[in-house]
Amino acid sequence: MQSVDTERSATETDKIVATGVHRVFGGTGERVHALGPVDLAISDGEFVCIVGPSGCGKSTFLRMVAGLIGPSDGTIEFTTHRSGQSTSMVFQEYSIFPWKRVIDNARYGLDVAGVSKKEGNRRAMEYLGKLGLAERAKSWPDTLSGGMKQRVAIARALAVEPEILLMDEPFAALDAQMRQILQEELLELWQADRRTVLFITHSLDEAILLGDRVLVMSSRPGRIIADIRVPFERPRSNTIRTSHEFTELTSELWELLRVEVDDESAGTV
């Protein structure tokens, strides 16, 4: 079920290609084979969701795509077309800087890219506004709630308008309403300019609602055990949740994951 997809038109170029990617942690002591082998091709403008059991290497894979850590083996290639920043990432844990006010956090990527402060502020405010944080622009992060901090991190990643957006369970800390609002916001932003998105989630609903494709990963060492194309038309809205196909797809994914989690708890690597 991997990679090559017959429906894909020939004009579309592959944006990210991973071949034989592994990652092993630990040097001299205990070694952990976190991930691999992973082979994968993602086309330009695709919204790809990744699901898999906890600890299977999803965050590790994203960090490799972002270039924060290198693969232990194999290659990850991607092509970019603009001069600006190619990837930006929303991290699983809070990663905004406590010593910068909300707006300065949101502007961070623009600052280091040398964008003027005026233009930077304008763009940071634009995204803070979209995420409902315009009022708190001058606040210190320590005075925000967990979900608000996460929204600042999302604004910071979006403000640089990257070609590839990497999101590691970005909505996990949010309440159901905010989650739904942000899902719709993200879909809208994505539909407007079709960036390539890699989106990790534990919520199968979320994966199906947002993704063009859902990749299912095995338990550690993570491999891609299924690559499922989501059949729903775009633009999508939350109403698809009630459809028959949606339920069917969810249970299909659920079954795949259940096997993996069982495997793991049985001690099979």
Added chain:
Amino acid sequence: MSITDQDSAVRTERRTPSAADRDPARFLRRRRISDVVLAVGFPVVMLTLWQIAATSGWIDRRFYPAPTDIVGEIRRTFQDNPKGNWWVDIGISVQRMLWGYGWGVLFGLFFGVTMGMFRTLRVTLEPTLNALYTVPKLALIGIFLIVLGFDDKPLIAVIGVTVFFFVWMQSMVAVMTVPDQLQEAARSFESSRFQLFRHVIFPSALPQIFLGLRVSAGVAVLTLIGVEFVYSPGLRGIGYRINNARTVLDPLQAYVGLLVAATLGVVFVTVIKVVGRLLTPWSSNDRTVL
């Protein structure tokens, strides 16, 4: 929820707002007043007890002069008089201390930050610096005298070297313990190494660095007085006068000297603390009285 049971009495728990919850502004205002009362009240009470003990003869007033005696002595000797003007000595001592502290901080920060950031440098220098750290700095005065000459420089050097180790160690550890998560967040935006330092490593380390600066401000005063006991060019300086009071059996002057040294220490440490607070407004600070 209450469970009715024959044997146990029925109990209801209630959560109600305390006075502080109802009117936090008023609570904070009052707490600030009580903070000041406590912080000022304690030394005042102690001094009063001391005064009573001295004047009523419970303690020997010649060796433990009453606070009022010391105040009288201060009034007399802070102007020109046969015993010499204290202001001149304070000025000279403060100058020595600031030079020593300044050099110590400068080198301490430089080595601390660079060694925190670059592993190779750390591996190369750390064992040597650790070894030097334990050398008693006062013992260096003889060497510094020979190398630097008989003026303020050896004294400044001893203070500087002492301060250096405190600042170096604290800032190196501060830089090394910057959370990876925050560094990765910055690197994900393709920050250059310098940008990473300026936007993440340095601010993240700053609160702890200031702790080091505060500790070493106190250490600078201690070292100053200590060195002036054994070496004080021009026979001037707070430490010299305290030591001199001992040799001429003038305990009042020694007490004045101790008071001056303590005041200098408090002022200096507080200045560093306030500067630190202004430069790290994001970190929750301990704002009791000052």
